[in-house]
Amino acid sequence: MRQHFCRLAPFTLQLYHILANSWRCEVYFLQISITVKTKSALPERDAVRRGLHDGKMAKKIILGISGGISAYKSVYIASGLKKKGYDVHVIMTDGAAKFVTPLTFETMSGNKVVTDVFDPANETPTEHITLGQSADLVLIAPATGNTIAKLANGIADNMLTTTMLACTCPVLISPAMNTAMFENPATQANLETLRERGFVIIEPAEGMLACGVEGKGKMPEPDVLIGYVEQWASKEKDMAGLKVLVTAGPTQEAIDPVRYITNHSSGKMGYAIARMAARRGAEVTLVSGRTALPKEPFVETVDVLSAQDMFDAVTSRAPEMDIIIKAAAVADYRPAEVATEKIKKSDAASGRSIELEPTQDILGYLGEHRREGQFLCGFAMETQNLLENAAKKLVKKNVNMICANSLKTKGAGFAGDTNVITVLTREGMKQLPLMSKLEAADAILDEIMASR
Numbered sequence: 425m426r427q428h429f430c431r432l433a434p435f436t437l438q439l440y441h442i443l444a445n446s447w448r449c450e451v452y453f454l455q456i457s458i459t460v461k462t463k464s465a466l467p468e469r470d471a472v473r474r475g476l477h478d479g480k481m482a483k484k485i486i487l488g489i490s491g492g493i494s495a496y497k498s499v500y501i502a503s504g505l506k507k508k509g510y511d512v513h514v515i516m517t518d519g520a521a522k523f524v525t526p527l528t529f530e531t532m533s534g535n536k537v538v539t540d541v542f543d544p545a546n547e548t549p550t551e552h553i554t555l556g557q558s559a560d561l562v563l564i565a566p567a568t569g570n571t572i573a574k575l576a577n578g579i580a581d582n583m584l585t586t587t588m589l590a591c592t593c594p595v596l597i598s599p600a601m602n603t604a605m606f607e608n609p610a611t612q613a614n615l616e617t618l619r620e621r622g623f624v625i626i627e628p629a630e631g632m633l634a635c636g637v638e639g640k641g642k643m644p645e646p647d648v649l650i651g652y653v654e655q656w657a658s659k660e661k662d663m664a665g666l667k668v669l670v671t672a673g674p675t676q677e678a679i680d681p682v683r684y685i686t687n688h689s690s691g692k693m694g695y696a697i698a699r700m701a702a703r704r705g706a707e708v709t710l711v712s713g714r715t716a717l718p719k720e721p722f723v724e725t726v727d728v729l730s731a732q733d734m735f736d737a738v739t740s741r742a743p744e745m746d747i748i749i750k751a752a753a754v755a756d757y758r759p760a761e762v763a764t765e766k767i768k769k770s771d772a773a774s775g776r777s778i779e780l781e782p783t784q785d786i787l788g789y790l791g792e793h794r795r796e797g798q799f800l801c802g803f804a805m806e807t808q809n810l811l812e813n814a815a816k817k818l819v820k821k822n823v824n825m826i827c828a829n830s831l832k833t834k835g836a837g838f839a840g841d842t843n844v845i846t847v848l849t850r851e852g853m854k855q856l857p858l859m860s861k862l863e864a865a866d867a868i869l870d871e872i873m874a875s876r
């Protein structure tokens with residue numbers, strides 16, 4: 425991947441401002457001389473570290489399969505992980521082998537499937553130790569009630585449970601069973617025990633189960649589980665120990681009980697940043713306006729509606745945060761008065777206008793109250809004079825970084841899955857190429873980590 429690298433060095437962005445009577449009348453002159461160098465900004469090694477090039481990581485994943493009806497879905501997990509470049513080693517219980525043959529998994533994973541601790545054909549005589557200790561991650565999917573019970577009690581009576589006793593890497597468990605089996609206090613207590621010991625329990629989905637019962641207990645779809653594996657296996661945890669707050673989505677400003685003013689923000693950029701920060705080990709809080717996006721795993725989400733809700737949710741949490749990234753599209757104005765009853769059409773006979781008042785400036789507040797060592801990153805979405813407006817925002821809001829993107833650039837903007845971002849700091853600016861929002865999120869985090 426190549427990108428254009430524009431650096432204003434030695435900060436040849438000369439920013440003069442002539443202060444008029446109020447800040448609204450500030451006039452900024454930007455004299456920008458940009459040196460454009462083209463370099464491979466993401467050398468292969470770096471890309472692999474960042475997990476952007478699926479397929480080059482060769483992390484060793486154990487896929488444990490126990491005897492549940494959803495074992496057939498695990499074939500897609502094995503195949504999906506292999507396609508993404510993971511080194512997939514399948515361990516099956518005898519029960520699992522009654523549902524799908526080891527040969528199927530062997531073909532899909534490209535590795536020998538192990539089923540028996542004592543099999544002389546195992547690569548080493550103590551294969552449970554060799555495999556268990558060399559794995560980067562384990563996913564047990566489906567995890568039957570029986571296997572969960574054994575793991576919770578340290579029972580090691582087959583290849584899967586024995587390997588689990590020997591293994592020291594993160595273990596993800598995807599329970600899948602009939603609702604009554606799942607809700608049985610014994611299963612719940614076993615899952616709680618595993619949770620306390622640091623196993624990651626993936627909540628089963630709800631729906632029609634193979635046994636004909638409607639309820640909780642379905643194994644999530646393979647793509648969801650592959651996402652969990654990527655979450656845990658693919659990133660260097662360079663943000664471990666950092667508390668990160670991300671805002672995302674639009675706000676809604678009520679006009680009356682049924683109507684509101686909002687914008688086109690989908691929340692995708694903020695959610696991508698939250699996901700990547702979590703993958704990199706950060707403790708992430710996502711303050712989100714209403715979006716159609718599913719909840720991000722491993723992220724604490726605080727749902728808000730209005731700009732005021734977002735202000736309250738963000739400012740109350742801000743002091744403890746190391747990094748705050750404001751990707752939400754917050755309304756600048758809201759109706760000065762909110763009607764308590766639905767405004768009727770008949771009321772508009774003589775025309776109707778809505779008086780607006782400014783909302784509280786969240787980024788401005790955070791800039792004013794930014795504590796020593798706290799990194800503040802804002803977004804500037806513009807339709808004209810992108811860089812000038814972004815540079816003004818950088819200074820006026822006292823932030824460390826602005827990610828500027830223009831609605832008019834092809835591939836950038838609200839609802840799509842790509843973005844084109846220019847990162848501005850006081851040291852200079854960097855033009856990132858067209859990227860997926862997930863890649864852009866990762867690149868923004870790289871910039872933040874390099875600048876703080």
Ligand SMILES: Cc1cc2nc3c(=O)[nH]c(=O)nc-3n(C[C@H](O)[C@H](O)[C@H](O)COP(=O)(O)O)c2cc1C
Pocket residue numbers: 489490491492493494517518519520566567568569570571600601602605
């Ligand atoms: C058709 C069929 C489907 C089953 N599906 C499940 C299931 O989805 N989840 C589960 O926990 N057990 C299920 N069981 C029961 C397990 O196969 C049984 O408890 C077995 O002992 C599990 O052994 P294992 O955990 O070593 O694979 C099923 C059994 C049968 C016969």
